[in-house]
Amino acid sequence: MMEKITLKTKILIYLADYWKYKDRYQYPMEITQEGISKAIGITVSHVPRELDILIKNRLVEEIKGRVTGKEKRVNVYFLTPEGILEVEKIKRSISNESVHFNGRKYRIYDLVENMREMNWLEAINLLQNEARSIRVKKKIYIEGNFENSIVNRREELEFMNSWIKSDAPFLAIIGSQGTGKTSLIGKFLSQLKGMEVMMLQMNMQMNIEAVRKKVESIMGIDFEHFMKKSNSLIIFDNYYLVDESIVEYLQNLVNEKKKGKMIVAMREETPSYNRFYKMEDIMNGRVVELRIKGLSIEDVGEYLGIGDREKLKIIYQMTGGKPSILCAMKRGDEEGIIKNSQLTPDQAKFLLDLMKGS
Known part of the structure; x- marks a missing residue:
């Protein structure tokens, strides 16, 4: 069964290509938060949240070290042994999934491992994009x-x-x-x-x-x-x-x-x-x-169809011209009047009686 593709999935797959840099004196920019954000396609501000979850799950570890192009030591990220196993599990789950490439359909495993046309992250993005294009996307x-x-x-x-x-x-x-x-x-x-x-x-x-x-x-x-x-x-x-x-x-x-x-x-x-x-x-x-405020007294009269000025004044004073109460009144909905106001049941009935007499 194919693993659900999430941002955490993509980060794990991406970092899998950089485990060999762990024992080096200087690390590449690609495994900083900035590098990860560019590779995955999310803003830098959202990377820490995803990494924190992966670190808590012991799939990723954080190391502070020297990075090419940076004067100060910064945090870089590597897969843990558990993270490497998780990546292998993800790869197995999507290896036999098919995607279109250059007008033909291929297994992801063949595109990545046999043909070397793309890396695993690119393959996952291609798979996800095809799934989205198939799905009917709601506009509203x-x-x-x-x-x-x-x-x-x-x-x-x-x-x-x-x-x-x-x-x-x-x-x-x-x-x-x-x-x-x-x-x-x-x-x-x-x-x-x-x-x-x-x-x-x-x-x-x-x-x-x-x-x-x-x-x-x-x-x-x-x-x-x-x-x-x-x-x-x-x-x-x-x-x-x-x-x-x-x-x-x-x-x-x-x-x-x-x-x-x-x-x-x-x-x-x-x-x-x-x-x-x-x-x-x-x-x-x-x-x-x-x-926005409640409706004017004239609009209340127009909406409820009430021309009697004295009745209208009472209704306006009790409702404040709030449309939710007026709509309930027009429906004859006593519970709706109470729900949308602080009026008592007796007051709600009184308003409905005014409507009947109009």
């Missing part, structure tokens, strides 16, 4: 439900359409719970063309590793490379109390130059330690804020 992946109705968010939609065409990579949509952030995003996406979109719902249990795995499994590309694409859009919805790893990752991402776009829909009540950007990020154009 959405978590969450959008309300069908959205009333008079013309200005907000124009703002978002202007942002998507701008150079600003981040859009923070800020509003209290129930103000319609998710529905606004849904309307925006319904008009958006030519983008690969992934929308994820945040929660306290989700960390950045879980996000990475989900992006790669669904979109067929790792998070970092997805964000490098000029037509990519990642959306984090329900951003409120999130894992520290996600906050730190977004803080770093704000400072990196990526071609992709990101929308983060966060509650007004999001604590400062969960905010991933600073005022200077807004000033330098890296982050754009869109603050």
Whole structure:
């Protein structure tokens, strides 16, 4: 059975070619973190995390030594005996897999060992690329439900359409719970063309590793490379109390130059330690804020079909014009009203009675 190809798999395969350098006085740049990142095709900042796991599993060892072109001693990496055995296991699992090369189909083992056309890492990359091309890659992946109705968010939609065409990579949509952030995003996406979109719902249990795995499994590309694409859009919805790893990752991402776009829909009540950007990020154009409130009293009347001004004032006072409550009212959903507000069951019934009499 073929081993699953991961970044750790690639690092092990790559380092297998450098075990002979272990007893030398000076080491090549290729086995530093910088060299590994270039060979594998990931950013230098992500190499330590993968190496730490391999070191903990006793598959790789870290040595500080002199490296060609470096004045100071730096860390270099070698396979342990267990790592060498793991590489042999990986090679056996993929040796009989077939890939296309120069218009013909070959076994990986033949291409690498018999024909010497490529090394094992190149063969693994070729195998992975073919698997991705066969798999039907989703262009749009959405978590969450959008309300069908959205009333008079013309200005907000124009703002978002202007942002998507701008150079600003981040859009923070800020509003209290129930103000319609998710529905606004849904309307925006319904008009958006030519983008690969992934929308994820945040929660306290989700960390950045879980996000990475989900992006790669669904979109067929790792998070970092997805964000490098000029037509990519990642959306984090329900951003409120999130894992520290996600906050730190977004803080770093704000400072990196990526071609992709990101929308983060966060509650007004999001604590400062969960905010991933600073005022200077807004000033330098890296982050754009869109603050949304409840609907106006006129829009509430239009949406609910209520012309009685006195009834409308009562409804507006009790709901604050929050679309989530209004949608529940329109459906006659008492539980939905309670769920999306701090109203009591009696108050929810009162609102529905007002609707019946309109």
